[in-house]
Amino acid sequence: MQTKAFRKTYTRIERITKATCVVKAGNIKYGELAWINDRPAQAISVVNDLVTLQVFGGTEGVSTQSKVIFTGKPPTLEVSDLLAGRFFNALGQPIDNGSPVSGEERIIKGSTVNPVNRAKPNVLLATGIAGIDLNNTLVTGQKIPFFADPDQPYNQVMADVALRAEADKIILGGMGLSNDDFLFFKNTFESAGVLDKIVCFINTSEDPSLERLLIPDMACTAAEYFANDKKEKVLLLLTDMTLYADALATVANKMDQIPSKDSMPGSLYSDLASIYEKAVQFQHGGSITMIAVTTLNEGDITHAIPDNTGYITEGQLYLKRDSDIGKVIVDPFRSLSRLKQNVIGKKTREDHPQVMNALIRLYADAMDAKTKKENGFDLNEYDVRCLNFSKDYAIKLLAVDINISIDEMLETGWELLQKHFERYEVGIKEEFLNKYWKITEEQTA
Amino acid sequence: MTTGKVKGIISNLLLVEVDGPATQNEVCLVNAGKWLKAEVIRVQQNIVSAQLFESSESIQIGTEVRFTGKMLEVELGPGILSKKYDGLQSDLEKMSGTFIELGDSTSPLDDDSRFSFEPLAKEREKVMAGHWLGNVKEQNIDHKIMLPLSWKGSFTVKWIASEGEYGIRDVIARVEDQNGVEQEVTMVQKWPVKVPLRGFREKLRPGKIFQTGLRVIDTLNPMMEGGTGYIPGPFGTGKTVLQQAIAKNSEADILIIVACGERANEVVEIFSEFPNLTDPVTGHKLDTKTTIICNTSNMPVAAREASVYVGMTLAEYYRCMGLKVLLLADSTSRWAQALREMSNRMEELPGQDAFPVELPATIANFYSRSGIVNLYNDESGSVTFIGTISPAGGNFKEPVTESTSKVARCFYALSQKRADSKRYPAIDPLASYSKYLDYLEFQQYSDENIQKGWVQEIKKAKDILRIGLEARDQINILGDDAVPIDYHINFWKSELIDFGIIQQNSFDDIDMRTEMDRQKYMLNFILGLCNTDYEFEEFEQVRDLFKNMINLVAQMNFSEYKSDSFMKYEGQISDLINNKSGSYANQGIS
Ligand SMILES: Nc1ncnc2c1ncn2[C@@H]1O[C@H](COP(=O)(O)OP(=O)(O)OP(=O)(O)O)[C@@H](O)[C@H]1O
Numbered sequence A: 001m002q003t004k005a006f007r008k009t010y011t012r013i014e015r016i017t018k019a020t021c022v023v024k025a026g027n028i029k030y031g032e033l034a035w036i037n038d039r040p041a042q043a044i045s046v047v048n049d050l051v052t053l054q055v056f057g058g059t060e061g062v063s064t065q066s067k068v069i070f071t072g073k074p075p076t077l078e079v080s081d082l083l084a085g086r087f088f089n090a091l092g093q094p095i096d097n098g099s100p101v102s103g104e105e106r107i108i109k110g111s112t113v114n115p116v117n118r119a120k121p122n123v124l125l126a127t128g129i130a131g132i133d134l135n136n137t138l139v140t141g142q143k144i145p146f147f148a149d150p151d152q153p154y155n156q157v158m159a160d161v162a163l164r165a166e167a168d169k170i171i172l173g174g175m176g177l178s179n180d181d182f183l184f185f186k187n188t189f190e191s192a193g194v195l196d197k198i199v200c201f202i203n204t205s206e207d208p209s210l211e212r213l214l215i216p217d218m219a220c221t222a223a224e225y226f227a228n229d230k231k232e233k234v235l236l237l238l239t240d241m242t243l244y245a246d247a248l249a250t251v252a253n254k255m256d257q258i259p260s261k262d263s264m265p266g267s268l269y270s271d272l273a274s275i276y277e278k279a280v281q282f283q284h285g286g287s288i289t290m291i292a293v294t295t296l297n298e299g300d301i302t303h304a305i306p307d308n309t310g311y312i313t314e315g316q317l318y319l320k321r322d323s324d325i326g327k328v329i330v331d332p333f334r335s336l337s338r339l340k341q342n343v344i345g346k347k348t349r350e351d352h353p354q355v356m357n358a359l360i361r362l363y364a365d366a367m368d369a370k371t372k373k374e375n376g377f378d379l380n381e382y383d384v385r386c387l388n389f390s391k392d393y394a395i396k397l398l399a400v401d402i403n404i405s406i407d408e409m410l411e412t413g414w415e416l417l418q419k420h421f422e423r424y425e426v427g428i429k430e431e432f433l434n435k436y437w438k439i440t441e442e443q444t445a
Numbered sequence B: 001m002t003t004g005k006v007k008g009i010i011s012n013l014l015l016v017e018v019d020g021p022a023t024q025n026e027v028c029l030v031n032a033g034k035w036l037k038a039e040v041i042r043v044q045q046n047i048v049s050a051q052l053f054e055s056s057e058s059i060q061i062g063t064e065v066r067f068t069g070k071m072l073e074v075e076l077g078p079g080i081l082s083k084k085y086d087g088l089q090s091d092l093e094k095m096s097g098t099f100i101e102l103g104d105s106t107s108p109l110d111d112d113s114r115f116s117f118e119p120l121a122k123e124r125e126k127v128m129a130g131h132w133l134g135n136v137k138e139q140n141i142d143h144k145i146m147l148p149l150s151w152k153g154s155f156t157v158k159w160i161a162s163e164g165e166y167g168i169r170d171v172i173a174r175v176e177d178q179n180g181v182e183q184e185v186t187m188v189q190k191w192p193v194k195v196p197l198r199g200f201r202e203k204l205r206p207g208k209i210f211q212t213g214l215r216v217i218d219t220l221n222p223m224m225e226g227g228t229g230y231i232p233g234p235f236g237t238g239k240t241v242l243q244q245a246i247a248k249n250s251e252a253d254i255l256i257i258v259a260c261g262e263r264a265n266e267v268v269e270i271f272s273e274f275p276n277l278t279d280p281v282t283g284h285k286l287d288t289k290t291t292i293i294c295n296t297s298n299m300p301v302a303a304r305e306a307s308v309y310v311g312m313t314l315a316e317y318y319r320c321m322g323l324k325v326l327l328l329a330d331s332t333s334r335w336a337q338a339l340r341e342m343s344n345r346m347e348e349l350p351g352q353d354a355f356p357v358e359l360p361a362t363i364a365n366f367y368s369r370s371g372i373v374n375l376y377n378d379e380s381g382s383v384t385f386i387g388t389i390s391p392a393g394g395n396f397k398e399p400v401t402e403s404t405s406k407v408a409r410c411f412y413a414l415s416q417k418r419a420d421s422k423r424y425p426a427i428d429p430l431a432s433y434s435k436y437l438d439y440l441e442f443q444q445y446s447d448e449n450i451q452k453g454w455v456q457e458i459k460k461a462k463d464i465l466r467i468g469l470e471a472r473d474q475i476n477i478l479g480d481d482a483v484p485i486d487y488h489i490n491f492w493k494s495e496l497i498d499f500g501i502i503q504q505n506s507f508d509d510i511d512m513r514t515e516m517d518r519q520k521y522m523l524n525f526i527l528g529l530c531n532t533d534y535e536f537e538e539f540e541q542v543r544d545l546f547k548n549m550i551n552l553v554a555q556m557n558f559s560e561y562k563s564d565s566f567m568k569y570e571g572q573i574s575d576l577i578n579n580k581s582g583s584y585a586n587q588g589i590s
């Protein structure tokens, strides 16, 4: 993005709010990028000769006499292989002291992939974390967020996943990232020796907050370049999408739009979908897998941001602190990978779906027993077994600090079932019971 | 024709100053290098508001607009089946390139395709709109070539093509209207999507079951041919999986699936699965009776509304051929949201949750287009419609769910709690209903075709469920020991129905589809188990026995109907009850 190119300049600003300003100008295209006092802005409504601009850099210091330069085109990013290993701000300008990247200039809100040209995502993406691989198996081309309270280690877990997943490129879109977290990612990638395959677009909490509106599209454009043009497997990390949505709400509010639920704009669903739907498995093998973070307010997933996200993404990974074991676990109830059925029992061992379901069902029984106990009732013998099981299950399979293969997870699952339950209590197809339920001496006797 | 110039651009809402008349819902074309389609949604003197079916980037003040004088139309004719359309009926497979570029639009039918035509009408015959003039084989369906449905009055057939192969745009008949003017008929006609397509003599009251192969629907909350239903549920509770299970297993002749503002990967799944799946009723490949209309969530929002109307019009068209059509839309909430976005941009006074005030009427009109009908020749055809709803926050007290509840007759409520504990399909057994159970038509039909007193049996099963859940609540409040053993028995009887009938594995080759015969057998069998009197000494025994029974019933569901293993498990259940009769059952299966 250059400010230099010769373009129309206007100086009649008629109205200024915290996020927008209205300028009198002719021949302006909808969506056009403009610069006000060297701050980027975009035309989001044009009526007669009045152009409303959302000012990404904020309007502090903008005056009615400020100069507005229109560039004649929407925001763009220059793409090339040279993006690899680099750090950029929301405008695609280097923040790593390197020189600007030149390449083919692309509009950052690119076109939609024709659905008939997509392939069905069915390549397993293993992370070693059983709460993910066993219960919520991921595949390339999937889009899935972590739902987490602000105090949970979501960025760490996301970095673990990124490093363990086999990806050709890791693209990080950071929105409102604290400087500490930014450095955490940078150091983690550095010490893992993968700096040459990452591309980062970073808006930290010190940068103007509206600039983060550009981050997802920038990151997606870079991701699409590597996934489609270069046919690579790209992993795209977006954190924190809640801060992105807050920025959307700010602009909508300054535009006097009628808010829908939780003061969010009525178009929130479409806005988020236009980003998440960039996740894709191409027929030629390239793919964009998207892992995002949506922070929650006191665990409330009915809030419009996680709610709309859940309706768009292909599942969600819900992090939760399990006070019984004192560790963060991937909650097996609210977490879900909708694409898991494309691989489980097909690319993984045949008993995977049934073992997974049996464990979760019994864990649900354990939670019922727990409620019962909390309400002061006596537990029956089955309840007690369930509770013992649930603790084992959380430590050995649900905790996020686990790193084992899927076969090991299944073996552990069978062990837990046999340790705590009888054959008829687990609701698994007889065929699998015969094969995997080890007959102990006691039973044959 | 009227022309105009763009005066304002607010996202995909265009304000256009016009030099002549403009009509509500008229299509206009906007010159952005390519001609982009937009629809008139408000006219105020010489300023027209139009919703652009594409992205507005690259449009500026002064951009030229041309009005077409026509509403948004679909093209109807042989070749629709197994097509993948976008929301405006462009054939996605005809588009070149990996991406859909601005203004890409392709023809819905294959213009140079030829079909072998067999005349049905005779020369000198009097015909009206919708009369079958001839028949062509489209895939495995008898596709009727009709006198165009938009033609008014009666006509006389002057000439009809003889048997043979014709292109879809060849003239296959010439007819004369009452004024003696001759008109030519081809295999292709057009219809404006927002106008209900009739072409039938009368609508009937539904009463004949529409089998879906899902026990919780067919047995407990049956859908009817020409009926309506809706599936609301929080995200991830299984709306799409349920709809796709219905699509794969139902007895529909024609399947129209509208992917409305949902995930692209979900349509990709249909694209890749359906050509390999066999329709359990006809034995043909599933894609040969299916048309998909996709306006996924990253495709233009304005076309979302259009997509459901396109789907409905295609369904109505096939209904006029005497076929049983199933229309599925996932999700109708996205359509309502598209209406909301537009209404807000136009700064209309909002209704509840900022939805447009006319939302209930819009939804009611749409659902009312489905139904079972008698055609002019006494054949019958039907459009059965099931839509999903994605309520904000999973709370059913919201305008789309509430408006739909007033028109749709079957309610399949998906519950978060059931989904969390993987009790799939997560249909809430108590909240859900089929109003058709109260229809005399269905009672008569089921008495004759399923079993005498069938509806009473269903109600018994529902009673057991209700009593069981009440018992569970009591047990939870008072504790296991503090309630009579009967409470435990009642609770576990409801669990038996839950696991044996309601829960069904849509990913298991056998369990995914249960024939009506088998459903009848299982309901009677399980009710038999529930009618057995049991005697227990302590509540732990209740759980033991029923868990064993539940396990065996589940194994039955996983086995081929009446196969050796099926019979073996059934036998084991009787053994269980009889052998232990000394200890806790005093009677065998009644
Ligand atoms: N009948 C079922 N059997 C097994 N698993 C199921 C079943 N129904 C749903 N699931 C699981 O739940 C996931 C979510 O289901 P589905 O995509 O149908 O939800 P949805 O209600 O359509 O959600 P959304 O509103 O977000 O589209 C599936 O991917 C699958 O893992």
Ligand SMILES: [Mg+2]
Residues within 6 Å of the ligand: B239, B240, B241, B262, B330
């Ligand atoms: Mg869905």
